[in-house]
Amino acid sequence: MQSNTLDASVYTDFQGLGQLKADAARQTESSLHQAAQQFEALFIQSMLKSMRSASPGDPLVNSDQVKLYQDMMDKQLSIEMAENGGIGIAAIIEQQLGGSQDSEQTDRSANTTFERSIAFATQLWQSSTSDAKAKPQAADSNGVTGVTQSRALWDSPESFVQSLLPAARRAAKALGTEPEAVIAVAALETGWGKHVIPGSNGLSSHNLFGIKSTDPESENRVSVTTLEFQQGALQKVQQPFRTYSSPGAAVADFANFINENPRYGEALKKADDPETFLQEIHKAGYATDPDYTGKVVAVMRQIQRMTQGSIAVADNSPQKTRI
Template sequence: MDSLSTKGQLDMARNVHDMGSINKMREAIASGDETVLQEAAEQFEAIFVQMMLKSMRKAQDALADEDSPFNSQQVKFYRDMHDQQLATDLTANGGMGLADVIVKQLGRTEDSYTPASVIRSDGNLSSLNTDRAKFVAHAQDIALDSHSVGTKSAHKDAMFDSPEQFVKSLMPHAEKIAAKYGLDAKAIVSQAAVETGWGKFVIHSADGKSSHNLFGIKASSDWKGEQAVVDTLEFNGLIPQKQKAAFRSYESIGEAMDDYGRFIASQPRYSDAVKTGHNAQGYTRALQEAGYATDPQYADKIMAVYNSERLNTLVPPK
């Protein structure tokens, strides 16, 4: 009797406009009644067929005569109702075979059942992307290591014991560079604080020697000095991505500061930054707009340090 009752409910559910019967079918599915699987699959196929009919109707409407009485909104309303029921009736009588495939995959009632993980394995894009990422990373390692022998295990480590020591060590050199190129010494120190976390994350070679790279300047093809390769965080739009990069290495803080000044003053793209060098806000904004860093919040972070109580306690405003 239960089976006959379920069969009757399913027959009624084939009327897509009878929402009560459709709800009863949902209840049967939730109860684990396997007899509704075929009907549920047919309903899914009906939705697919209905989408095709709807697309066909849209193409027909584009060519229809707007003045025709058969092109009114009322006619379209009942036409769409008819198409919905037509899709259901078509799938109930064999349809396109999509329902049978769904039943075979979900019901697992036949020996010929093939797990979904096996079907179309050639379309497993996630594995293809993973393999591609590994290949790119491997090629990147080879390219970088060939130009930086002995720096493969470079890492970031603390160079100063405290922010006070960091500022005290950098400020004399920053003032020298600021006077030479017309910049703000406190803005220079603020940028170094952002790049190195107040000196807590400075690149060191495998033997523990500091690179003194305080501004994250990378070793381009024209750099003739020492370099170190480390993992770095670059931004693609707003998305951070971990990459390997080669950075310049110096013998001292003074050498690092001198190279920073030359780097900023000699690069045409930073000309606007140099022009507004005495204005910390304008200088940092121009650096970001010129592409000094990929972080979209780079200028804001520098100015946050520049205006912080910690830095202003150590370097009182003039």
Template sequence: MNVQQPNALDPNSLADIKRLSRENSPEANKAVAKQFEAMFMQIVMKSMRDSVPDDGIFGSESTKFYQSLADQQLVMQMAQKGGLGLAEVIERQLNGSASARPPIYDLKGPPPAADNGARAVSQTSAAAAAPRLGAPYSASAQDFVSRAWPEASQAAASLGVPPHFLVAQAALETGWGKSIIRNADGSSSYNLFNIKAGAGWQGAVAEARTTEYENGQPVSKVERFRAYGSYAEAFEDYARLIGNAPRYAAVKGQQDAVGFARALQQGGYATDPAYADKLARIINGDTLRAGLLASAR
């Protein structure tokens, strides 16, 4: 059976996608997944454009219009060349073949209290260990974005935020994957967000040296961090922590990069006074943008 691909950026595409989804065949599910990814990529592209300041006297409505058309064409080309990997995840779920992951806390005990896991931005000893142990997650920003995107997309959807916000935060916390905390035996803790192991955490733990800010001054400490069995668990735990803790209520649903970063800092995610500024710069930066585009080629 040949399924004709509708134009993902056509206003009538939603009706076409609904029609295809009712067929519930592998071919139709593949088409639905690709179209949904293309539409999602367009939303991400628009969010990134909106976060960039206007061009002042050189900007105009005409410029924005033609830039929008160029972005739509770019998104369609990216989708045709394989997209960002989200379509494959959606297709597996539609076909009922996605591997069902048990909840993290079914494996590691009951969930911690909502506010447990308060953590601070750190520069851990893993940064020094990475050259000896080998790159634990990626060799480049492009590879980091490509591997993180599918899991980030699912976690971001549960929080109502753009997935590149989460990719950017993981990049900030781990130096684009090169400084992930290690367990005592040298294996990866898979902790992409440097979430600490508070009193209520009943899972595995990895210790690492971190820099905390007390009264505005950096202080070096050895802290206990959560350790996971996979990067998927790390994203799921992050989404659960942010989604359940009242102090992070302002994070959920954020579509503005600066608003997202400030809400995290105001909720106490990091003690670094410059954390929000650093995160916003990565979200709006060329490195992340280049990684998103390159990983889709």
């Protein structure tokens, strides 16, 4: 006796369409039901893929590995939905191809199931992608906060890292830490440079670290609406931020900001360990996101892999003889 349990390898993989054809050729009510249900699962999977394509996500978590696991999750979700009523497509297919179910009942059931399933799928999709979106890293009134969006200055995380690396090395030397830690703060704050605070002149403010301006008389400032964690929730607030002539100037100012602020004294004492340094600036109030340390350390490790790879490529490149 054939099991009624759907085989994920059949209806979530296009290679299984041959099996669908064989089932449909039997022209039995049970095979028609199974083929219709398998088709519905393929449709759901395609719908979820389109939903993800409509969301740009965030380069921080947009790796090939993440995409692989998201695809696996979408397949599993399509399985679960198809096995629990689906979105009504299978019932319609059965009715149109000769199933015994009453057409009016089919339409009514399909509409109800479709609305319920779409709401369920949307909720799961939004939940699964929420961490892939840029989240503001808010801080208290003395320092740094989440940023709003501006035009992207870099087209990839790699270009962001390579562009900032010289300035980050100088800043890291002044702080006594590693350049990857400095870049990690900027990368997390701006989503690898894609969400930089806009300047008052319509150009970029080059504020890569979300450092606020405390000088009301300064010309190098811009007021923007941003999001901050206040009392455990995100709130919209209007805040003044510093503006810079270049990204390198912003990196240099970050080092000055940390060095000149007594609250980061403990972080500077432990700066030789970059992970501890990042943890300590978080504890000192650099950002109020409770998950900030874990996020910024993860970004730093990713940057370390990038810079190590760049060094390896440079070391293995052929040497040219100058004439």
